Amino acid sequence: MNHVINVRKIKSFKKTDVKKALELVNVKTKPHFYGNAFYNHDGKELPIEIVRGPDGSLFWDIDLKDIDMTDIFSQWMRSGGENPKKDEIREDIISSGYSLQFDPPKIRMLKDGTLVPGAGVTRLSILKELGVKNIICVVYTGKAGFSEEEVDLAFFSFFGGENRYHKPSGKLLKEDVVFLIKNLIVQEKISLDRDTISWHVNELSHGLGWQNKTKEELTNQIFNSCVHRIDSNGKRIVVKSYTSKPSIKSFMVNYPDTDDIKYAVYATGSLKKIPYAIGEMLLEFPKVKEIRIVLHTDLLKGYDPEESYIDRLIETTKDWNKEISKLDILYGKKMSTKVKFGRFIPAVSSLTPNMDELVILGVNDGFLTNPPSTKTKKSLNKTLGISSFVDTSENEKEEVTA
Numbered sequence: 001m002n003h004v005i006n007v008r009k010i011k012s013f014k015k016t017d018v019k020k021a022l023e024l025v026n027v028k029t030k031p032h033f034y035g036n037a038f039y040n041h042d043g044k045e046l047p048i049e050i051v052r053g054p055d056g057s058l059f060w061d062i063d064l065k066d067i068d069m070t071d072i073f074s075q076w077m078r079s080g081g082e083n084p085k086k087d088e089i090r091e092d093i094i095s096s097g098y099s100l101q102f103d104p105p106k107i108r109m110l111k112d113g114t115l116v117p118g119a120g121v122t123r124l125s126i127l128k129e130l131g132v133k134n135i136i137c138v139v140y141t142g143k144a145g146f147s148e149e150e151v152d153l154a155f156f157s158f159f160g161g162e163n164r165y166h167k168p169s170g171k172l173l174k175e176d177v178v179f180l181i182k183n184l185i186v187q188e189k190i191s192l193d194r195d196t197i198s199w200h201v202n203e204l205s206h207g208l209g210w211q212n213k214t215k216e217e218l219t220n221q222i223f224n225s226c227v228h229r230i231d232s233n234g235k236r237i238v239v240k241s242y243t244s245k246p247s248i249k250s251f252m253v254n255y256p257d258t259d260d261i262k263y264a265v266y267a268t269g270s271l272k273k274i275p276y277a278i279g280e281m282l283l284e285f286p287k288v289k290e291i292r293i294v295l296h297t298d299l300l301k302g303y304d305p306e307e308s309y310i311d312r313l314i315e316t317t318k319d320w321n322k323e324i325s326k327l328d329i330l331y332g333k334k335m336s337t338k339v340k341f342g343r344f345i346p347a348v349s350s351l352t353p354n355m356d357e358l359v360i361l362g363v364n365d366g367f368l369t370n371p372p373s374t375k376t377k378k379s380l381n382k383t384l385g386i387s388s389f390v391d392t393s394e395n396e397k398e399e400v401t402a
């Protein structure tokens with residue numbers, strides 16, 4: 001029997017496919033998925049158990065319509081709403097078929113019997129899009145005698161950590177870990193302290209080979225974005241990161257390209273790459289009058305997000321001139337005159353209360369030389385001294401210089 005199913009033609013898995021999958025996966029070698037007990041990275045047993053199918057089998061054959069795929073139970077592990085490699089996985093499934101040799105999707109059975117996706121959501125959604133009627137999967141539920149909170153956190157660890165072994169491709173990214181843990185804090189499932197956050201960062205990334213420095217940076221970022229800090233207007237400080245394309249695209253909707261002006265967004269840490277990318281862009285759009293460089297600060301490091309953001313802008317500004325000079329050398333004289341530097345995506349609301357506006361050097365960058373102090377609650381109005389410069393009166397939002 002072939003272990004690859006052509007889902008373009010075959011829209012239902014058979015009982016023989018379930019048996020073949022069980023044989024190919026070789027569950028005996030994977031107690032972390034299919035054993036009698038499951039553990040977190042500290043060796044503590046999780047209150048989770050496998051639910052056998054109606055026929056006693058480890059692998060179930062379940063109709064997709066019986067799995068709750070509503071938004072609340074969709075891609076809860078992904079910051080952008082879905083696996084960034086979904087298109088790649090879809091194309092592989094369509095062209096090569098659905099392989100039975102990989103660990104099947106994992107389903108959670110809630111207390112009331114409702115079935116919801118746990119891990120393997122991308123494959124579930126792709127099969128549903130392709131009109132497949134059922135799925136081969138494994139079902140887990142929470143053990144009796146444990147609180148709902150304990151069980152939820154256990155599944156968070158179990159399904160989140162599953163991605164360290166994940167096939168097909170699509171392991172959790174840094175922004176996914178941040179997204180997951182911030183949601184737990186917002187939902188008050190875990191406390192807002194660095195030790196707790198650090199433990200969960202380690203839990204999700206265990207086995208992925210991340211350096212301790214990386215984990216510490218993520219811990220700081222999560223804590224800084226969630227801690228209850230108040231600006232001078234009595235509003236909670238929001239700290240944002242822009243590490244995924246969807247988040248950047250969502251912000252840049254305020255600044256659409258025109259025939260004359262193009263925006264190019266990069267991370268502050270990628271200055272050395274920008275001249276090459278901009279050069280290609282100038283060759284592609286020879287008639288464009290201006291290319292506006294927009295930089296984002298990626299993940300802010302350190303304990304003080306305000307200080308980290310300011311330092312990143314100052315350092316980047318100092319280094320820019322020597323990088324932009326490469327354009328004229330690489331692509332000819334005067335190429336750099338079309339490139340305008342000095343725009344940054346905001347990341348800390350106490351510095352830039354309007355988080356939908358770009359920070360433009362010389363326009364609304366007063367906080368660089370006179371930063372507001374959260375502790376002493378200096379007036380933000382004095383340091384910023386400028387109102388909104390994003391004109392929304394027209395259908396297309398356009399930047400207005402003051």
